[in-house]
Amino acid sequence: MKESQSNRWLAAPAAALWAVGVALPLLLVLRMSLYFRGDVSGPRQFETLFFEPGTWTLANFAKILTEPFYLGTLSFTVRLALTTTLLTLTLGYVVAYAIYRATPVGKVVLIVLVILPKFTNILVFVYGLKMIFGPSGFWPVVAGEVLMLLPYAVLTIAAALEAVPFSLVEAARGLGASASQAFWRITFPLSLPGTIAAATLAILWSLGAFLSPYLLGQPAEYTISVEVDRQTNHDLNWALAAALNVVLLGVMAVFGYSLTAIRRRLA
Amino acid sequence: MIELVDISKSFGDVIALQDVSLTVAPGEFVAVLGPSGCGKTTLLRAIGGYVPVDRGSVWLSGTDVTASPPEARRVGMVFQDYALFPHMTVLENVEFGLKMRGEDKASRQDKARSVLALTGMDGTEQRRPAELSGGQQQRVAVARAIAHEPSALLLDEPLANLDRNIRLRLRDELRALQQRLKLPTILVTHDQEEALGIADRTAIMNRGRIVQIGGAFDLTMHPAEPFVSEFLGLTE
Amino acid sequence: MRLAAYFIVGTSLVPLVLSLLVGFTPSRFLELPGNAWTLDWYRQVLANPVWTRALANSFIVAALTTAISIPTALGAAVGLSRGEWRRRSLWETALLAPLALPAVAIAAGLLAIVRPTPLWGSHLGLALAHSVIAVPVAYLALRASLERVDPTLEAAARGLGATRWQAFQHITLPLITPGLLAATLFAIVISLNEVTLTLFLATRDTSTLPVVIWPHLRFAISPQVAAASGILFVVSAPALAAAAWRLVGRRSSAKSSVAGAR
Numbered sequence: 204m205k206e207s208q209s210n211r212w213l214a215a216p217a218a219a220l221w222a223v224g225v226a227l228p229l230l231l232v233l234r235m236s237l238y239f240r241g242d243v244s245g246p247r248q249f250e251t252l253f254f255e256p257g258t259w260t261l262a263n264f265a266k267i268l269t270e271p272f273y274l275g276t277l278s279f280t281v282r283l284a285l286t287t288t289l290l291t292l293t294l295g296y297v298v299a300y301a302i303y304r305a306t307p308v309g310k311v312v313l314i315v316l317v318i319l320p321k322f323t324n325i326l327v328f329v330y331g332l333k334m335i336f337g338p339s340g341f342w343p344v345v346a347g348e349v350l351m352l353l354p355y356a357v358l359t360i361a362a363a364l365e366a367v368p369f370s371l372v373e374a375a376r377g378l379g380a381s382a383s384q385a386f387w388r389i390t391f392p393l394s395l396p397g398t399i400a401a402a403t404l405a406i407l408w409s410l411g412a413f414l415s416p417y418l419l420g421q422p423a424e425y426t427i428s429v430e431v432d433r434q435t436n437h438d439l440n441w442a443l444a445a446a447l448n449v450v451l452l453g454v455m456a457v458f459g460y461s462l463t464a465i466r467r468r469l470a
Numbered sequence: 471m472i473e474l475v476d477i478s479k480s481f482g483d484v485i486a487l488q489d490v491s492l493t494v495a496p497g498e499f500v501a502v503l504g505p506s507g508c509g510k511t512t513l514l515r516a517i518g519g520y521v522p523v524d525r526g527s528v529w530l531s532g533t534d535v536t537a538s539p540p541e542a543r544r545v546g547m548v549f550q551d552y553a554l555f556p557h558m559t560v561l562e563n564v565e566f567g568l569k570m571r572g573e574d575k576a577s578r579q580d581k582a583r584s585v586l587a588l589t590g591m592d593g594t595e596q597r598r599p600a601e602l603s604g605g606q607q608q609r610v611a612v613a614r615a616i617a618h619e620p621s622a623l624l625l626d627e628p629l630a631n632l633d634r635n636i637r638l639r640l641r642d643e644l645r646a647l648q649q650r651l652k653l654p655t656i657l658v659t660h661d662q663e664e665a666l667g668i669a670d671r672t673a674i675m676n677r678g679r680i681v682q683i684g685g686a687f688d689l690t691m692h693p694a695e696p697f698v699s700e701f702l703g704l705t706e
Numbered sequence: 707m708r709l710a711a712y713f714i715v716g717t718s719l720v721p722l723v724l725s726l727l728v729g730f731t732p733s734r735f736l737e738l739p740g741n742a743w744t745l746d747w748y749r750q751v752l753a754n755p756v757w758t759r760a761l762a763n764s765f766i767v768a769a770l771t772t773a774i775s776i777p778t779a780l781g782a783a784v785g786l787s788r789g790e791w792r793r794r795s796l797w798e799t800a801l802l803a804p805l806a807l808p809a810v811a812i813a814a815g816l817l818a819i820v821r822p823t824p825l826w827g828s829h830l831g832l833a834l835a836h837s838v839i840a841v842p843v844a845y846l847a848l849r850a851s852l853e854r855v856d857p858t859l860e861a862a863a864r865g866l867g868a869t870r871w872q873a874f875q876h877i878t879l880p881l882i883t884p885g886l887l888a889a890t891l892f893a894i895v896i897s898l899n900e901v902t903l904t905l906f907l908a909t910r911d912t913s914t915l916p917v918v919i920w921p922h923l924r925f926a927i928s929p930q931v932a933a934a935s936g937i938l939f940v941v942s943a944p945a946l947a948a949a950a951w952r953l954v955g956r957r958s959s960a961k962s963s964v965a966g967a968r
Contacts, residue, residue, distance in 0.1 A: 215781070224837070417924075553856065
């Protein structure tokens, strides 16, 4: 009985929570996506209300992949995620670079200001956004998403930048490079892996965008996640909601996998 | 008394110890000398109970402790970077072993104070390790190791991180202290001057084996293998 | 460059400041308080059993979430960093997965699991769901803290007669207290502010403050919501202050503990 082996058992509670709280829900979602929808007409019975147990069908996926409404939702979700990610990365890089070049005190001030919104409720935030933008629409939704993601992007990129010794830039300047040449030839390439990590995080989270589309958007700005909520909690069609979740996870897997592959190639 | 009987240990394909036998009598000071990676640190950790051996047995004061965990072996170990507990005062560090044994506060503080006096560190009881110099930290580490009345003293390159002047002085102090307490002691080092200057006998290790053991005169005049003369000559 | 950065950061704080200010307006509409400030909306919120019960639910669930997620995350962090694992990074990725997964997917799956069990409609069920997200975050904080503790210290304690548990209790635990504190703060803040999972899993009896605010945000906006949001902010603010203090204070203390290990 080696101690290093018995130490593994300390992770057992986490493993149990993971099995019940992560693996099982996802497997259940996968299974539910293949059920027929439940019976919401006539006398409602709990067992068959949300889905028809024991059935197998691809109808839910067929519906999502053929009906213009769902295809529109899907393409809007991707479009929103790409817009959000691009904006988040650009703004995040600017702030991260300022942190990189700041004095020790300046660093702390900037970091505290950046993470301040993370310690407040998203709803407090959304409330303020609603006051600024008034009527809902595409750009309020984008703004909400960007503001939610910005702190994570800034911290990830700043960590990547901190690992680039500024003496490299000074050396390049000494060899005759202009400030912008030094940045694009030295700093930026070296910070790229971290920036791609931030991009991965941003795209995965914005693909799952739920709160700001729901609260700041019109039905035209509803994403897959909003539709999952609608199907689960209002139309009580858990089978279709599950299929939407599976499609969303599939899209996320494609983006996550390709960005990871790019980062591997750079490393 | 420390007795090692044919102990072997390998990590995957790497053989760290191969049929090592060694007896250290009460009051005897043995240095284990060898290049890095020769297995000397593994030897010390095997005696301390941190590394379970694959074969062979470890005896302390006539008891077979091969299967015992470190806390049941009661050896005093001084680590290379001293491993002083940074969140405790010097006094709390030194009385830790006695506290674990359940001694009451008054008696363990008495003992800790007298051990600190023995190592010339009285007056620093309430300081934290971070406030001490390297040499002072080393003395506290030695005090902590002998405070819980160990059956053997194990020293893992205890002088390696110190300046030369302090090193020489602490070496002599260590030897005098060991003679006074009559503890069987093993010192692991890669510095031949340190080994030959402090120990009654020196064991030369290479690739997990003890290739020769003896006094300074034996080793230099009658090297058993080319490796011994080579190693002693190289580090001159 | 620095101006641009401060502009971006400043702009990102505007919504927060605005929504907090509106809670003090004397008007019935969403207007900033001019000369007159009032606490009427806060009084209304605190006098209304719907809001106070939501506040109580928030605290109960946050406390339960902390009680569940901190020991769980601590076990995972110690087990993964001090145990022997063949594919450590794979296990770690799995453990952190809930941070990348869409909340609605976990929420929909959990709903289907919890709905037929007695956990449905209980604070405990909600806290378990919050723990799914809180554990990976707490794990990250604890792992960072554990990595700074030299394993030789525990070895030294063992050699001095401490059992494995005593060595952990007397050496490692005091040394990771800052990380433990951070992990606890994260767990509390995550639970207090969690919206999506709670929206799917809370019943009328267990609705936390964000869930009660939720329909108001979509349909009937009044300064009362701003006041409720303000309360949520005030509740989270000590956690923020503690975190900021730690961020500033850490550098000096980290240096001295490193020097101590040398």
